[in-house]
Amino acid sequence: MVSLLARLPRRSGADQSPLPLLWLAVAAGVAVSVAGLAGLGLALVVVQTLDPSGGLGTGESLALAGRLWLLAQGGELDIGSGPLVLAPLLLTLGIAWGLSRAGRVLARLQGLDSGRDVARATGVLVVVHVLLTVVLGVAVDDAGARVGLLRTLVGAAVLGAVAVGWGAARESGVLDATLDRLPGAPRPLFRGVLVGTLTALALCAAVVAIAVASDAHGYATLSRSLGGAAAGALGLLGLEVLLLPNAAAAVLGLAAGPGFSVGAGTLVSVHGVTLGAVPALPMLAALPDTQAVPLIAFASQVIPAVAGLVAGRTVGRRFGDEDGGSVVAGLTGLLAGVLLGVVSGLLAWVAGGSLGNGALADVGAPALATGIAVAAQSGIAAAIAATVARWRSLG
Numbered sequence: 001m002v003s004l005l006a007r008l009p010r011r012s013g014a015d016q017s018p019l020p021l022l023w024l025a026v027a028a029g030v031a032v033s034v035a036g037l038a039g040l041g042l043a044l045v046v047v048q049t050l051d052p053s054g055g056l057g058t059g060e061s062l063a064l065a066g067r068l069w070l071l072a073q074g075g076e077l078d079i080g081s082g083p084l085v086l087a088p089l090l091l092t093l094g095i096a097w098g099l100s101r102a103g104r105v106l107a108r109l110q111g112l113d114s115g116r117d118v119a120r121a122t123g124v125l126v127v128v129h130v131l132l133t134v135v136l137g138v139a140v141d142d143a144g145a146r147v148g149l150l151r152t153l154v155g156a157a158v159l160g161a162v163a164v165g166w167g168a169a170r171e172s173g174v175l176d177a178t179l180d181r182l183p184g185a186p187r188p189l190f191r192g193v194l195v196g197t198l199t200a201l202a203l204c205a206a207v208v209a210i211a212v213a214s215d216a217h218g219y220a221t222l223s224r225s226l227g228g229a230a231a232g233a234l235g236l237l238g239l240e241v242l243l244l245p246n247a248a249a250a251v252l253g254l255a256a257g258p259g260f261s262v263g264a265g266t267l268v269s270v271h272g273v274t275l276g277a278v279p280a281l282p283m284l285a286a287l288p289d290t291q292a293v294p295l296i297a298f299a300s301q302v303i304p305a306v307a308g309l310v311a312g313r314t315v316g317r318r319f320g321d322e323d324g325g326s327v328v329a330g331l332t333g334l335l336a337g338v339l340l341g342v343v344s345g346l347l348a349w350v351a352g353g354s355l356g357n358g359a360l361a362d363v364g365a366p367a368l369a370t371g372i373a374v375a376a377q378s379g380i381a382a383a384i385a386a387t388v389a390r391w392r393s394l395g
Helices: 002-006 019-048 059-072 089-110 116-140 149-172 174-181 186-214 216-225 230-242 243-258 284-288 295-317 324-350 368-395
Strands: 083-087 261-262 268-269 272-274
Touching: 002 059, 002 083, 019 059, 019 116, 019 230, 059 089, 059 116, 089 116, 089 149, 089 230, 089 243, 116 149, 116 272, 174 186, 186 216, 186 284, 186 295, 186 324, 186 368, 230 243, 230 284, 230 324, 243 261, 243 295, 243 368, 268 368, 284 324, 284 368, 295 368, 324 368
Parallel strands: none
Antiparallel strands: 261 268, 268 272
């Protein structure tokens, strides 16, 4: 529906009034929520239908889809044993993409061309999205899974503001105009941070894949111990795919040095491994089987430096004649590495959470320590790479 709205012609001319912003925002917000929930709910219904033991009913599957939708936006569920606060980040990215597209649709149809117009349109669509999220939260709330409406509201508002604002600002040209007014070389800087972040996450995902593959027997044993048919295994696999960015962010904490925890009893770092009881999720078979630090953990220590090198090389290669020489490129690369640490800390923060009270109250990598460690390692590497890349481009 968002794509259909994007193909509608713009209204222009002094004798024509613009398309009503409120109704466009309502249509775009409903389109994002309905399309996302329909796809997620359909997947859950199909998986449960294929389960010969019956599985969840259609209504329960749709309620589960709604709760996953809320968690993906930073929501909170009280499941009796404590608060469940863990956003499946792959679903979060999907929601953000849909909201960004909706923002671009609004900017295109309304002909937005100023920061004030973009802010107004963003605010209207965010309000619509938050209201829809609150309605969903009330609908799926029950005694077994109480929805924390305040946290859910704040999470939906922040995600909506970032995603919609980004899409509307890009489509309207406000983002380009803002970057042009900034001092220095903002475009190479931000491109370097983006490329460095994607490099770090890709390498961390590869570490997760290697760790799981190295203990394929443990993965299979844990999957069989949970029982159920092939449909149940498919559902678990889908959940693990949604949580893959969370696992990659945890590995980033390991690569930076502080490590990551899965509850109070399990800590994995290059300084040592502490093992305790963990949830029965097959992907957690990637955790070490003994207290010996695995070789892959030591190998992962190069990830912050490699990400910094890629970020710095990107900065140096994208520097123009008006941006400066090697020294300026090196300083910009240093800043890119520091910002890469800030982004890493934010990723560790949003990827972590809580699986209840007590032993599983803390899951993920420590955000502050991870951000500082990545900034220190990536900053040095990015400064060197940017200096060398700019010097070589100057001939």
